[in-house]
Amino acid sequence: MPEHFCEDELLFILNTDKRKSLTLKYYAKKILYFLRQQNILKRLKTFLEQPAEQQSALEGAVLVDQYCNPLADVTLSGISAQLDEIAEKVRKMLRIKNSSHPSLRVAQGDCFVVEDFELQRQVVCALNSVLYEQLQYKGNEFDYYNPLNSYIHQVLLRHTGIPISLSVLYMTLASKLGVQLEPVNFPNHFLLRWCQKPRGTEDIYDFVYIDAFGKGKQLTAKECEYLIGHQVTADYYSAISTNEVLLRMVGNLLNIGKRGEGNEKSYQLLRDSLDLYLTINPDNVQHLLLQARLYFHLGIWPEKVLDILQHIQALDPSQHGAVGYLVQHTLEHIQHKKHPATPEVKKRSTPEHLEVQYSVGLIMKHKRSGYNCVIYGWDPKCTMSQEWITTMRVHQLSNGANQPFYNVLVQDGTCRYAAQENLEPHSAPLEIGHPEVGRYFSEFADTHYSANEELQTRYPEDMDETLGSVQELYHRLTPGIENQDQAPATDRNNHEAMPI
Incomplete structure (x- = not known):
């Protein structure tokens, strides 16, 4: 059937009386989650096939957000509209400082570049003032490893994020106002670079580096090293492609999934981030092996596991030991599924x-x-x-x-x-x-x-x-007894010492 028909039917199930048909809703939600993710993966593959100069970091970040939150209402047009509102606030600030600024004469959505360095500086100053002082955006230092920090719609909602998500927003806003910034894959702290000399230079000292996580602070190349506490080679100051931005963003989510407590939520994040990573970089053997092990551990999609293992073997024959072990046990799993064990029945009268x-x-x-x-x-x-x-x-x-x-x-x-x-x-x-x-x-x-x-x-x-x-x-209780406050609980899989 047409995909939109299936989605409408699933949404109808999910929107009926929320207290009834809970099992039907449970599986309808899972199917809808899967169908939407498949569509988003197709769009991501189309996006990755575009020429590098046509790829927008914001669009890529929105696709990552949508894939990890397929049931949320996240659209590129909606995110762009929110950024247009912020850009308009920056223009108002610019109008006060310089009523003849060229950014004020350009229609919203038009592509243009402000060439004069002093006029660029005015844009950056106004952007910092609006974003960090007026709107109170900040780096999330206290809950850094929360996956919400990587989702663009959540960063806009909560006004907090990590270096890479804040950098994507900052870079997009600067571009809307005529200032071209480039993403820098700096170790442990994603940065943007702003050229202070005629274009074409690659001397790291010809750039100012902007820390979007640190309220737009401007750094020299040497100060960037102080930021992370050690020296790095000039390669780390180079601009990177949109593909590389997305790989780092997805890599952050992947690491959060690995750090998880082994519950369904962390496994889902691990699955989603692996899917995204391998869509962008399909021949990464270590991540393919991790994906095969994850599916094997969860006992799901054994046919997919065999496909992954076959791909690994073709890419890197030296992995034959790990591949052979997983192939053997996956085939056993497939055989076991053909003859499933009868679930244990527990009778109270026993x-x-x-x-x-x-x-x-x-x-x-x-x-x-x-x-x-x-x-x-x-x-x-x-x-x-x-x-x-x-x-x-x-x-x-x-x-x-x-x-x-x-x-x-x-x-x-x-x-x-x-x-x-x-x-x-x-x-x-x-x-x-x-x-x-x-x-x-x-x-x-x-x-x-x-x-x-x-x-x-x-x-x-x-x-x-x-x-x-x-x-x-x-039947004999007085109605309307107020619920007591709930206290946080520890997951069964969390081995933190706590009385049961």
């Missing part, structure tokens, strides 16, 4: 499960940490490794590991594994805003979640238990 007090779908509160959550699974005893049990200080609990433990989706978007003695039914049940809710539940029914077909198959006696518990717990 003697070893009699101590399990709570059931899937109940909305709970953690007695110690105060977080709100919904149960989506349970074990009669803790099934985690001894290392996890020690790290999480399970021995400090009254009943230790020898009590039921529950898989819960937490309001803050994490998943945790909580001991029975630390959970209690929520006094005023509320929706749990977790992205995985639809994976397990079909509906939010005011006081609890209804398990979907798959979860009911695994816990066939739990829904009756949940309905009974809800009837007993809430």
